[in-house]
Amino acid sequence: MTNEINHANPAALHSVPYHVGIIMDGNGRWAQARGRPRLAGHQAGVDNIRRILEASVRYGIKVLTIYAFSTENWQRPMDEVMGLMQLLSLTIKRQLNELHKNGVQIRHSGRMAGINPDLQAQIRHALEVTQHNDRIILNVAFNYGGRAEILDAVRQVIADGIPPDSLTEELFSRYLYTCDLPDADLIIRTGGEWRLSNFLIWQAAYAEYYTTPTYWPDFDEEELYKALLEYNARERRFGRVLQQT
Numbered sequence: 352m353t354n355e356i357n358h359a360n361p362a363a364l365h366s367v368p369y370h371v372g373i374i375m376d377g378n379g380r381w382a383q384a385r386g387r388p389r390l391a392g393h394q395a396g397v398d399n400i401r402r403i404l405e406a407s408v409r410y411g412i413k414v415l416t417i418y419a420f421s422t423e424n425w426q427r428p429m430d431e432v433m434g435l436m437q438l439l440s441l442t443i444k445r446q447l448n449e450l451h452k453n454g455v456q457i458r459h460s461g462r463m464a465g466i467n468p469d470l471q472a473q474i475r476h477a478l479e480v481t482q483h484n485d486r487i488i489l490n491v492a493f494n495y496g497g498r499a500e501i502l503d504a505v506r507q508v509i510a511d512g513i514p515p516d517s518l519t520e521e522l523f524s525r526y527l528y529t530c531d532l533p534d535a536d537l538i539i540r541t542g543g544e545w546r547l548s549n550f551l552i553w554q555a556a557y558a559e560y561y562t563t564p565t566y567w568p569d570f571d572e573e574e575l576y577k578a579l580l581e582y583n584a585r586e587r588r589f590g591r592v593l594q595q596t
């Protein structure tokens with residue numbers, strides 16, 4: 352029984368990552384494997400966010416950043432792009448109250464420009480309503496690109512007239528969309544690829560990386576537990592040498 356996963360016992364984990372980023376890949380393949388349209392996979396993907404959010408609260412994760420729509424995703428077929436926009440809109444309509452009641456603080460990382468003004472208003476409303484919640488932060492990376500984020504930050508640093516000598520990593524971090532959030536500790540990618548795909552490229556500089564072939568809609572609490580176990584087995588050195596005994 353020693354190898355049995357005991358996901359009912361979060362205490363078995365000696366360290367829990369504070370900030371987890373998830374690249375939710377494999378929705379399309381999940382749908383294709385069932386002979387269903389890609390959007391059915393994205394809908395199943397949305398349903399799974401709820402499940403993993405609840406599990407994250409149980410494990411003590413404090414910030415969950417999910418990659419929901421990248422700046423590159425605009426190049427997908429128009430019906431898929433519109434479908435993803437609609438899904439976010441419907442999800443906010445249907446789930447905001449419940450998320451708020453459960454103490455979830457919603458954040459947005461990404462460019463507002465380019466998003467339909469009605470959806471922008473819905474996003475702003477969700478951020479405002481939940482801003483004082485503190486059970487977990489659900490940071491939705493939507494119309495997000497890591498390079499665009501760095502570029503936007505550089506532009507603002509220049510616009511603010513920050514003298515080059517006083518610009519530190521810490522100050523620069525505050526200009527990113529993630530602003531006061533700490534760096535990511537663990538990046539999980541579902542769907543089997545080994546790529547960061549322009550996700551949290553500044554914030555994940557020292558994150559541990561975990562990938563699984565499981566498609567996002569099938570990534571359940573047990574899969575999350577496996578990722579956390581793997582994280583526990585890693586030795587985080589942040590570029591240093593561990594002290595010799």
Ligand code: FPP
Nearest residue numbers: 375376377378379380393396397419438439
């Ligand atoms: C990748 O699957 C996933 C995405 C493009 C984004 C993930 C989106 C969701 C979970 C739904 C939208 C979320 C919100 C909050 C509205 P893929 O299509 O690349 O899958 P594939 O690699 O199998 O084709």
